Amino acid sequence: MEQDACIHLNAISELKTATKHVCEECVKLGDVWVHLRTCQECGVTLCCDDSKNKHATAHFHTTSHPVISSAEPNERWLWCYKDEAFVTY
Template sequence: MGEAERWEVAPDAGRPEGRACSHLGLLEESGAPGAAPSAGCRGCAPHGAPWVRLRQCVTCGYVGCCDSSPGRHSYGHHARSGHPVAVSLAPDEDWAWCFPDEVFLVRARPDAADPPTGGERY
């Protein structure tokens, strides 16, 4: 098995003092689960309700709709369960959200100070 994927708090220009997340380890341990978005929102599906985007709980795998959806089931799952982090399942999004710390989490980029490999130049 390869090296665990690292995540970090996304920069936020609106919060220049910086932010932290005490739940990054959940993403690194789980490998940020992914479900088939066609499965839909578990809260909306039984009622035939529409959703906008889907989020998946990193702790248990629950798939719920985002806050832009009428049901806001991802947030509702967090509020009921206390599970702190949900990852976006949208194909054009690659981030997670920590509800208690109110921060976006993104995959860590290789350290810019690392020298390039092969024949690459700075």
């Protein structure tokens, strides 16, 4: 995964994948989600920005964990919040 402009994407050597395909934070609230994203630093899987609660972005703002991946089947990409960089793999 080579992304010259982003040290955070370049630092990913082994992808973390979703262990459950749910947003635990939405489950706690009794809400639903649109798509799921997995934090590449801690491995938590949360809902995307198309979802009402935007838990993945909230996680970034709380923790500063910069990179997420799609947890959706057949989607193979990473996004860095800090550098607003995107890469497919």
